Amino acid sequence: MSANTFLQQEMAMHMVQCQFALPLVLPKLSQWEASFLENMESWLLGAGKKIFATKEKALDAAIQKNLLIELKDEAREEVKTEVDKLKSKVEAHLMKDDLFKERTETVKPILMSKMDDLRERVTEETIQRLATLNENHCSSIQLQKFETLLETEQESKLHALVENSKSTKVLLQDEQLEEEFEGVWSKTLSTFDFRPSETDDITVRVTDILKQNLIRRGLQKHIKKISQKLTSNFQVYDEHFGYRSRLKHMFEDNNRLQRLEAQQLACSVIEEYHQSVADKSNLPADFSDSYITEMLENVEKALKDKSMEIKSAFEVDLKVYLCSSACQDFQKLHDRFAKDRELLTFITATKNTYLAKFIYQFRKSDQCQRVAQAFTSMVIKPTVLDYIYRPLGKCIVDEIQGKEQQYQSSHSFNRSLLEELMKEDRFESFLEYLLSYDSFRLRKIQETVVSHLSKSTNLEKWRQQRLGEIIGKIAAAVSETAEGTNGVLSDTKPLLERVCLILESDGDVDVTRASLDGPFFSITTEWDCLVTCLMELLAAMRLELAKEFSQNVDITELLHCLPIQPQHFLLNKVRGCDKQCPFCRAPCEAEGIGHEVHRALLHRPKDMLPYDLCSVSSCPESMIQGNTAQNKDTQNTYVACRDLQSFHPDRNIYTEELASQMSSAYWRYVLVRYNEKFAKEYKKKPAKIPEEWKKITAEEALDSLKEAFLAKQC
Ligand SMILES: [Zn+2]
Ligand SMILES: [Zn+2]
Ligand SMILES: [Zn+2]
Structure with a gap:
């Protein structure tokens, strides 16, 4: 290497x-x-x-x-x-x-x-x-x-508030809403499950603070007392007082007063501490070291204010006692928040945002509620009532015509009136028939309608059925409008107008929408909020009306309110031709719309009428009221007798005598019966009655009715 x-x-x-x-x-x-x-x-x-x-x-x-x-x-x-x-x-x-x-x-x-x-x-x-x-x-x-x-x-509170504002109509101020929110907030905090801590003991923290406090106060020599176990109640001992002080007070019942005074001071400090624990436990906040510092300062302040002759051991014992209580009391508070401290800090910091949202939601739903209410009462309800009551008159008439024979034609109606008069056999009724034919008939029809309705159960059935139908149509129209608007802010007016348009496209519904004009219905809100309000109100209205319909009804009042009154409708159906015989005022019984030749079936003797027929023949135009123009037209002439019905008659051939000759047995019988009364009513002499008329019986009189109407039917 x-x-x-x-x-x-x-x-x-x-x-x-x-x-x-x-x-x-x-x-x-x-x-x-x-x-x-x-x-x-x-x-x-x-x-x-x-x-x-x-x-x-x-x-x-x-x-x-x-x-x-x-x-x-x-x-x-x-x-x-x-x-x-x-x-x-x-x-x-x-x-x-x-x-x-x-x-x-x-x-x-x-x-x-x-x-x-x-x-x-x-x-x-x-x-x-x-x-x-x-x-x-x-x-x-x-x-x-x-x-x-x-x-x-919040939702349940908002609901209650909106309901309340609905009934009181009082506009809530922001301050009131803030107060309401405060209630919701503290309720939520007190019921929320904060995650409990398992091991985090605050004793060390509390002890440390106490230690530092004693050192700062120059009471180090007592530090060993911190670990002492204390009795459940704080007690004042002789050792709390100095030798000299004890000697001085020896004759005051063996220091009793002095001890009592110290005990009272301790009690009031402890009481104050309990109060502060209660207050702090209600705060949505974790335990803080400052709670202990504050508590210790309170002891010092109380001692300073009292300026007692007492040894520092008293102060230390009291502080140790309080700290050991505080360890237990505040541990609970700390445990409650320990793991969720950050969460708590976050939600506390966000509280104002929650509050703003709360107020906004209330304002919006309150506004929605108001618009929905107005729309319901000004547009929906009149529409619903119109839908229910508009066809009711016709329904009633159809039912009566189906059940009561005499309402099937003008003939049978008139005949039934005359038969009834005979049965009733009252002069005043005959007189009313003769002189006020229209109002007499209307009264009779009205009586029939009322008695019919008081027996019929259909009134409720019809109304409930129509109610169900129209509510269904409205709900469908509202839902249709709601499609695709979920959560979108929009102007409510065009949407409400759309609801009306959809409803109107159903030929049977007449929307009362005039009140929709004007700025009142124009607010900006989430459409589904308004839809919810509308649906609720609609359901409430349905219930209310259904209940109303199931109860007994004042028929006269109900009839009065109907757009088509059945009595008028029915009268029109059985009224027949309005023309009367120029001589005796007997009604025309000709059938067919626009018939050219009018004719009466039951002419009356002249003495049953208030005026003198002699003058009629000489100047008929002036006497036939309202028919002047028509009487000049030969196409529209009155034929006074059924035997002459095929003629186009010349008016001159009719005389009072001829007219009288043609009078029916029915009326002859009536005249015989009430000759005196007619005379008295018309302020003239009783008529001279042919002998043969006096022989007519009530039965024959009725028979003459049958004959006349039967002949007519052929
Ligand atoms: Zn902790
Ligand atoms: Zn006549
Ligand atoms: Zn006629």
């Missing part, structure tokens, strides 16, 4: 020992190390995935502990395997390298021990990082849990 080679080897040896020179000796080593560390990074990535996969289970201490132990073992194993690989690479390299081949025995142990150091360092670091990963995961799960809990509390 030449001197030169020896020198080289010596240098190499030194370089191997010096870690900075190592890369020069084994240039590939740093490359191998880098790939080792890279492998560990990807292993950690996998381990992290396992930790995150535990999700909420992370908060189960046992599960998480086991996982962590498992992962730590795996980490050790992984590092060992990797380092072993590294070692064999280094060994192989040494065998090949000319420079080291000769001195392997010396160089190898040095390198191997470096590898072992590396293993230890990386293992420790990996385990540390596992713990951090785990803690981060737990914290974020805790934060999620906290926010979920806060959100739940």
Whole structure:
């Protein structure tokens, strides 16, 4: 071996020992190390995935502990395997390298021990990082849990507030909302499960503070008292007082007063301490050293204020007593927050953001509620009521016509009226029929409708059915509008207009949308918030109306409110021709729309009428009210007798006598029966009645009705 080679080897040896020179000796080593560390990074990535996969289970201490132990073992194993690989690479390299081949025995142990150091360092670091990963995961799960809990509390509070503002219509101020939020916040904090600590004892911290305090107060000689076990209650001893002081007060009942005074002072300090524990336990904060410092200062202050002649042992005993209580009391507080300190710091710092969100949400849902309410009451409800009540009049008429024979034609109706009059046999009714034909008929129809409805159960059925239909249509229209608007802020007015348009496209729905104009309905909000409000109100309205429909109803009032009143509708169906006989006012019974020749079936004797028919024949135009123009038209002339119906008659041939001759048995009978009363009513003399008329019986009178209407039917 030449001197030169020896020198080289010596240098190499030194370089191997010096870690900075190592890369020069084994240039590939740093490359191998880098790939080792890279492998560990990807292993950690996998381990992290396992930790995150535990999700909420992370908060189960046992599960998480086991996982962590498992992962730590795996980490050790992984590092060992990797380092072993590294070692064999280094060994192989040494065998090949000319420079080291000769001195392997010396160089190898040095390198191997470096590898072992590396293993230890990386293992420790990996385990540390596992713990951090785990803690981060737990914290974020805790934060999620906290926010979920806060959100739940907020939601129920918001709901209550909106409900309240709905009923009171009072606009809440920000300060009131802040106060409400404060309640939600402290409730959430007090019910939230902070992860308990397992081992972190605060005694050492408290003792340290007490020690420092005593040193600062020049009371080092009492330090051994700190470890004393104390009785459950603080007691004043004779030893707390100096010899001279005891002597001075000897005759005061053996120091009783002095001791009492000291005991009182101690009590008030202890009381104050309990109060502060209670206050601090309510704060959402972990135990702090300052709590102890403050407590010790209180003792000093109390003693200074009182200026008693008492030895420092009293102060020390009192402080030791308080500190040992504090260790227990504040340990609970510390345990509550220990693991979630950072979480607590974070959420406390974010409190204002939560508050702002709370107020914003309230304002939005309050606004939504107001718009939804207005839309429901101003647009939806009138639309619903119109949908329910519009066809009701027709339904009622159809039902009556289907059930009651006399409403099937104008003939049967008129005939039934006359038969009923006969049965009733009241002069006033005859008079009403003769003089106020329209209002008489309307009254009769109204009576039928009311009595029909009070027996029918269909009124509720129809309304409930229509209610169900229209609510379904509205809900569908609202949902259709809601598509694709989830979570998007938008102007509500065009959306509400769209709801109306969709509804209107259903031919059966008449939307009362005039009130939608104006800026009131234009707010910017999340549409689904408004949809929720609308659906709730819609459901409430449905319930309310369904309940109303199931209850007894005042039929007259209901009829009055219908857009189509069944009595008018029914009258129109049975009214027939409006023309009357110019001589006796008997109604035209001709059928067919637009018939040219009018004719009455039951003419009346002239004495049943209030005016003198003599004048009619001489100037008929003036007497036939409203028909003047038509009477000039021969196409539209009144035929006074069914026997002459085929004629186009000349008006002059009709005389009062002819008219009277044509009067029906029915009316002749009525006149005979009420001749006196008619005369009195019309303020004229009773009529002279032909003898044969007096022979007509009620039966014959009714028969004449049958005959007249039957003949008409042929
Ligand atoms: Zn701690
Ligand atoms: Zn007539
Ligand atoms: Zn007619």
